[in-house]
Amino acid sequence: MSVEKELQTRSNHSCELCAATENLQLYVVAPKDGTYAEECVLTCSTCLSQIENPDAIDDNHWRCLNDSIWNPEPAVQVVAWRMLHHLTAKGVDWSQGLMDMMYMEDETAVWAKALVEAAENAIVHKDSNGAVLSAGDSVVLIQDLKVKGANFTAKRGTAVRRISLVQDNPEHIEGRVDGQHIVILTKYVKKTK
Numbered sequence: 001m002s003v004e005k006e007l008q009t010r011s012n013h014s015c016e017l018c019a020a021t022e023n024l025q026l027y028v029v030a031p032k033d034g035t036y037a038e039e040c041v042l043t044c045s046t047c048l049s050q051i052e053n054p055d056a057i058d059d060n061h062w063r064c065l066n067d068s069i070w071n072p073e074p075a076v077q078v079v080a081w082r083m084l085h086h087l088t089a090k091g092v093d094w095s096q097g098l099m100d101m102m103y104m105e106d107e108t109a110v111w112a113k114a115l116v117e118a119a120e121n122a123i124v125h126k127d128s129n130g131a132v133l134s135a136g137d138s139v140v141l142i143q144d145l146k147v148k149g150a151n152f153t154a155k156r157g158t159a160v161r162r163i164s165l166v167q168d169n170p171e172h173i174e175g176r177v178d179g180q181h182i183v184i185l186t187k188y189v190k191k192t193k
Helices: 003-011 045-052 061-068 074-089 093-101 106-121
Strands: 024-028 040-044 138-141 145-147 152-154 172-177 180-185 189-192
Touching: 003 024, 003 040, 024 045, 040 045, 040 074, 045 061, 045 074, 061 074, 061 093, 074 093, 074 106, 138 172, 145 180, 152 180
Parallel strands: none
Antiparallel strands: 024 040, 138 189, 145 152, 172 180
């Protein structure tokens, strides 16, 4: 039997999070690979779109977690915990209480927290105003910078296009100024649109 068929049978052909019965899709709960039904959840399109884009969470839709946190399937518990974590971080008042009531086996809790802890420990590059920088962004220097080893000064207001991020240091980016590839401290740049 296919994984999707197993999920449909397990869930009685309804979303395992909100119990909707239309537009059901298989969702693989990372970091698993979806080889087995135990690594997946059957979700509706509404739940899936918000799981994949937590910034677009509709707080009221997720009140369904009041029931789904008690689901015996570890994959469902993991997704429920992660969504409650997002809601709590967003400041939704009822989510912390629900999270406190939730019980998971130790192995399931480790699975639930794996991606959250990885995201929290990820290196984030921010400009002088606190805007998050990504590889390929453009920035402007906010003060004159003497470039060591190149014998020139990069002037305030100089645009640096298509920056790259130094992966092991959140305070360093790289870019080209006057034809030279240089390392720049993030506190001396401002992201441009």
